[in-house]
Amino acid sequence: MEPLTRVEGRAIPLGLKNVDTDIIIPAKWLKTISREGLGQGAFEALRAEPGNVIDDPAYAGANILIAGDNFGCGSSREHAAWALGDMGIRVVIAPSFSDIFSGNAVKNGMLPVVLPQGAVDRLLEVAREGLAISVDLEQQTVTTPYQDRFTFTLDPFRRDCLLGGLDEVGLTMARGEAIGGFEASRTAAQPWLMRGTAA
Amino acid sequence: MASRPRTLYEKIWDAHVVETRDDGTALVYIDRHLVHEVTSPQAFEALRIAGRPVRRPELTLAVPDHNLPTTPRLDSRGHPLPIADPESAAQLAALEVNAPAFGIRYIPATAKEQGIVHVVGPEQGFSLPGTTIVCGDSHTACHGGLGALAFGIGTSEVEHVLATQTLLLQQSKPMEVRVEGDLGPGVSAKDLILHIIGTIGAAGGSGYVIEYRGAVFARMSVEERLTVCNMSIEAGARAGLIAPDDTTFAYLKGRPMAPQGAEWDAAVAYWRSLHTDEGAVFAKSVVIDAAAVEPSVTWGTSPEDVVAIGGRVPFPEDFADESKRVAAQKSLDYMGLTPGTPMTEVPIENVFIGSCTNSRIEDLRAAAAILNGRRKADNVRWAIVVPGSGLVKAQAEDEGLDKVFIDAGFEWREPGCSACLGMNPDKVPAGERCASTSNRNFVGRQGPGARTHLVSPAMAAAAAVTGRLADVRTLV
Numbered sequence: 001m002e003p004l005t006r007v008e009g010r011a012i013p014l015g016l017k018n019v020d021t022d023i024i025i026p027a028k029w030l031k032t033i034s035r036e037g038l039g040q041g042a043f044e045a046l047r048a049e050p051g052n053v054i055d056d057p058a059y060a061g062a063n064i065l066i067a068g069d070n071f072g073c074g075s076s077r078e079h080a081a082w083a084l085g086d087m088g089i090r091v092v093i094a095p096s097f098s099d100i101f102s103g104n105a106v107k108n109g110m111l112p113v114v115l116p117q118g119a120v121d122r123l124l125e126v127a128r129e130g131l132a133i134s135v136d137l138e139q140q141t142v143t144t145p146y147q148d149r150f151t152f153t154l155d156p157f158r159r160d161c162l163l164g165g166l167d168e169v170g171l172t173m174a175r176g177e178a179i180g181g182f183e184a185s186r187t188a189a190q191p192w193l194m195r196g197t198a199a
Numbered sequence: 200m201a202s203r204p205r206t207l208y209e210k211i212w213d214a215h216v217v218e219t220r221d222d223g224t225a226l227v228y229i230d231r232h233l234v235h236e237v238t239s240p241q242a243f244e245a246l247r248i249a250g251r252p253v254r255r256p257e258l259t260l261a262v263p264d265h266n267l268p269t270t271p272r273l274d275s276r277g278h279p280l281p282i283a284d285p286e287s288a289a290q291l292a293a294l295e296v297n298a299p300a301f302g303i304r305y306i307p308a309t310a311k312e313q314g315i316v317h318v319v320g321p322e323q324g325f326s327l328p329g330t331t332i333v334c335g336d337s338h339t340a341c342h343g344g345l346g347a348l349a350f351g352i353g354t355s356e357v358e359h360v361l362a363t364q365t366l367l368l369q370q371s372k373p374m375e376v377r378v379e380g381d382l383g384p385g386v387s388a389k390d391l392i393l394h395i396i397g398t399i400g401a402a403g404g405s406g407y408v409i410e411y412r413g414a415v416f417a418r419m420s421v422e423e424r425l426t427v428c429n430m431s432i433e434a435g436a437r438a439g440l441i442a443p444d445d446t447t448f449a450y451l452k453g454r455p456m457a458p459q460g461a462e463w464d465a466a467v468a469y470w471r472s473l474h475t476d477e478g479a480v481f482a483k484s485v486v487i488d489a490a491a492v493e494p495s496v497t498w499g500t501s502p503e504d505v506v507a508i509g510g511r512v513p514f515p516e517d518f519a520d521e522s523k524r525v526a527a528q529k530s531l532d533y534m535g536l537t538p539g540t541p542m543t544e545v546p547i548e549n550v551f552i553g554s555c556t557n558s559r560i561e562d563l564r565a566a567a568a569i570l571n572g573r574r575k576a577d578n579v580r581w582a583i584v585v586p587g588s589g590l591v592k593a594q595a596e597d598e599g600l601d602k603v604f605i606d607a608g609f610e611w612r613e614p615g616c617s618a619c620l621g622m623n624p625d626k627v628p629a630g631e632r633c634a635s636t637s638n639r640n641f642v643g644r645q646g647p648g649a650r651t652h653l654v655s656p657a658m659a660a661a662a663a664v665t666g667r668l669a670d671v672r673t674l675v
């Protein structure tokens with residue numbers, strides 16, 4: 001996974017609340033068996049509207065997306081994160097995210113930044129001017145050319161994974177012994193829990 | 200030393216923590232994993248590329264459901280029929296190959312046990328109280344109806360569970376939704392959960408695991424509890440739970456994958472400890488008056504857009520906050536509704552009875568009870584019943600429910616997710632309305648441009664008969 005330390009660039013000022021994963025990537029795009037190429041289907045319905053913000057040339061090449069409350073709500077489809085990544089988005093800024101989406105984002109090297117609505121409104125203004133916004137994960141700050149400076153928090157594990165581009169599955173597999181110990185005590189005390197389909 | 204009083208959620212959580220890291224993230228053991236064709240191919244692909252095996256194949260169960268067509272699956276000679284859409288066929292084929300290749304039990308599309316993951320898990324006794332259950336589908340919270348901690352995950356997490364049987368998680372906060380009093384006649388579990396979501400909002404449970412408490416839930420059947428917990432995610436919660444009790448144990452006893460003999464007794468003894476202790480503290484508490492719940496419908500494109508059937512389409516100006524006014528206007532435009540219209544004057548062209556929210560036998564019985572001896576209205580173009588599993592379908596046919604539906608003008612289909620998400624050919628045409636027993640009324644959920652009104656099975660039947668959204672209480 002590509003490490004993420006600092007992202008600077010134009011931002012798409014989407015601003016909408018409750019952007020669900022059906023809006024980000026409609027179901028018909030979920031029939032793929034690969035992770036790539038989903039950017040084409042991203043925000044399909046929104047992009048069908050003339051003058052929509054996603055395809056506005058003023059934000060061409062944007063690597064940041066700014067949205068309203070509860071971004072990524074709805075279905076657990078990780079395709080939403082893949083689609084945004086495929087569009088070139090590395091950072092999403094919003095007042096809140098659905099739990100599943102923010103987890104999926106981090107696992108795909110994408111940073112969800114939670115900022116208060118007031119800060120998000122200010123960033124939307126700056127983004128609408130087509131100016132670059134800068135997100136620094138080491139400092140945990142978002143800054144603008146106007147000297148706005150907002151700080152955010154991210155849980156330290158997620159931050160480390162993003163900064164180091166770490167593979168979570170590999171990290172956990174290295175804890176195999178602890179997991180094995182847990183399983184052994186389970187099997188002894190509550191064997192039925194470990195039978196599953198073999199019952 | 201007596202331990203601090205804990206909520207049900209905290210008890211299940213504590214029992215599954217393998218280790219806690221300095222930053223508070225916990226490595227949590229996963230007891231049961233359900234896999235379907237849509238969110239798994241990339242996970243299996245990643246395992247294969249990295250040369251990683253599945254750690255505990257017997258703790259995962261695979262079954263196709265999301266994009267499987269619901270038309271007959273076998274020809275007259277009993278051979279499987281081909282799937283017309285090449286992409287769906289490729290995804291289904293990938294699961295059929297991946298599951299056995301990694302040693303995972305696979306229920307094929309043509310087996311009578313096949314069905315929607317969240318119907319199959321409880322039905323097979325694979326889902327059990329006190330377990331952690333995950334699936335790459337956000338309505339996994341459904342299994343909370345058995346007292347399991349169940350939640351949806353993304354594909355990277357599917358891969359993580361397959362490889363390690365664990366997940367790295369932050370603990371959520373416990374939230375209580377306490378329902379006091381009794382539901383009125385003709386008011387179902389679906390109406391109650393719609394009402395709850397309408398009350399607390401689509402983000403009202405964000406960061407929480409909800410425990411549904413109150414005598415109403417103790418009186419509910421397991422099927423009804425599954426319906427309630429299923430939609431926890433629509434209130435933004437990670438999961439929803441109802442404490443297991445004798446009703447739960449009676450439901451599970453004798454199911455193929457449930458414990459047996461002495462292990463059954465030990466399991467029940469353990470399950471009896473799974474309730475919130477006296478004095479345990481919830482981080483958030485909401486009280487709902489059951490008597491105030493009416494048969495409910497959604498008018499907009501968020502599941503929080505709920506109104507009682509006797510109510511009217513709201514005016515955007517009625518909402519206090521600006522962004523909600525804007526959202527309401529957008530919803531009304533999409534839904535083609537005029538503010539002030541009584542909900543019972545909204546005409547319906549399509550009816551869908553199905554989905555993991557409402558496709559179990561009791562749901563079909565409730566709808567059939569309304570349809571018995573009646574026929575769908577002429578303006579209802581398409582009415583379809585999709586049982587949650589082959590076993591539900593067989594049971595319904597034994598009871599003659601299929602005839603009731605067919606005589607009422609419904610199509611009687613093979614099990615799957617169907618028009619809940621419109622990935623297979625079952626879609627609602629653009630601009631048309633659907634009274635749907637599913638769980639999501641998002642823009643385009645049931646097909647591009649489709650307009651969804653979420654309702655209970657009995658209310659869907661009432662809409663079919665009258666050709667409008669209707670109060671089922673006027674038909675009984």
Ligand code: SF4
Pocket residue numbers: 264265315316317336337338554555556615616617619620637638
């Ligand atoms: S019926 Fe709908 S919500 Fe349930 S598992 Fe299928 S797609 Fe998901």
